[in-house]
Amino acid sequence: MSAPSGRQPTRRGALGMIVRIAGAVGLGAAVASIGRWAGGPAAASTTAQREVWQLDPHKCIQCGRCATACVLTPSAVKCVHAYAMCGYCELCTGYFPPDPYDLTTAAENQLCPTGAIQRSYIEDPYYEYIIDEKLCIGCGKCVKGCAAFGNGSLFMQVRHDLCLNCNQCAIAAACPAGAYRRVSAAHPYLLKDRSENAKESPQ
Numbered sequence: 459m460s461a462p463s464g465r466q467p468t469r470r471g472a473l474g475m476i477v478r479i480a481g482a483v484g485l486g487a488a489v490a491s492i493g494r495w496a497g498g499p500a501a502a503s504t505t506a507q508r509e510v511w512q513l514d515p516h517k518c519i520q521c522g523r524c525a526t527a528c529v530l531t532p533s534a535v536k537c538v539h540a541y542a543m544c545g546y547c548e549l550c551t552g553y554f555p556p557d558p559y560d561l562t563t564a565a566e567n568q569l570c571p572t573g574a575i576q577r578s579y580i581e582d583p584y585y586e587y588i589i590d591e592k593l594c595i596g597c598g599k600c601v602k603g604c605a606a607f608g609n610g611s612l613f614m615q616v617r618h619d620l621c622l623n624c625n626q627c628a629i630a631a632a633c634p635a636g637a638y639r640r641v642s643a644a645h646p647y648l649l650k651d652r653s654e655n656a657k658e659s660p661q
């Protein structure tokens with residue numbers, strides 16, 4: 459596949475983009491955290507409530523219940539992407555199902571049931587994968603595919619700009635892996651990075 463005409467990204471440009479996007483993800487988490495306490499759906503919680511629910515991406519086995527057990531529809535759980543870990547693979551096993559018909563963006567070649575992952579050409583042989591959170595239902599299919607054959611850069615998180623912070627999280631009660639726990643509201647995300655250890659989000 460060739461790059462769109464008039465748009466020939468270089469490896470250097472791609473790396474610059476990677477840094478920008480990684481920064482945007484970190485900012486997004488921070489913004490989400492601020493929104494969570496400053497007027498998001500869970501604003502009814504008082505500031506005395508200093509813990510929120512989060513899932514540990516290293517314990518998650520992608521059973522699918524994050525999509526179906528949340529009291530919200532669609533779920534407050536969304537897929538996020540650790541760009542620093544991604545291989546920018548042409549054959550992304552988080553994007554394509556096993557034995558895809560073709561390595562194109564045609565709907566029949568996509569693993570995601572809602573088409574929430576955008577695939578774009580960077581530079582031969584690199585492709586970028588961006589999650590559209592509005593479309594993501596938190597099913598974890600892409601996470602499972604990425605973990606099976608890729609670098610494990612796709613993972614899921616409870617988004618605190620959406621989560622109601624229920625006293626007993628319905629997903630935590632249903633989770634077969636015990637992946638949910640209460641974390642400090644000051645560090646509400648358990649992020650993955652190159653070291654592949656889930657880390658609490660920076661303040």
Ligand code: SF4
Nearest residue numbers: 518519520521524633
């Ligand atoms: S319920 Fe638990 S194991 Fe299942 S997808 Fe959610 S975090 Fe992963």
Ligand code: SF4
Nearest residue numbers: 570594595597598600
């Ligand atoms: S496969 Fe599921 S978890 Fe991954 S982006 Fe699509 S809807 Fe979200």
Ligand code: SF4
Nearest residue numbers: 528621622624627628
């Ligand atoms: S705390 Fe409630 S809203 Fe948040 S993820 Fe769990 S069930 Fe969904």
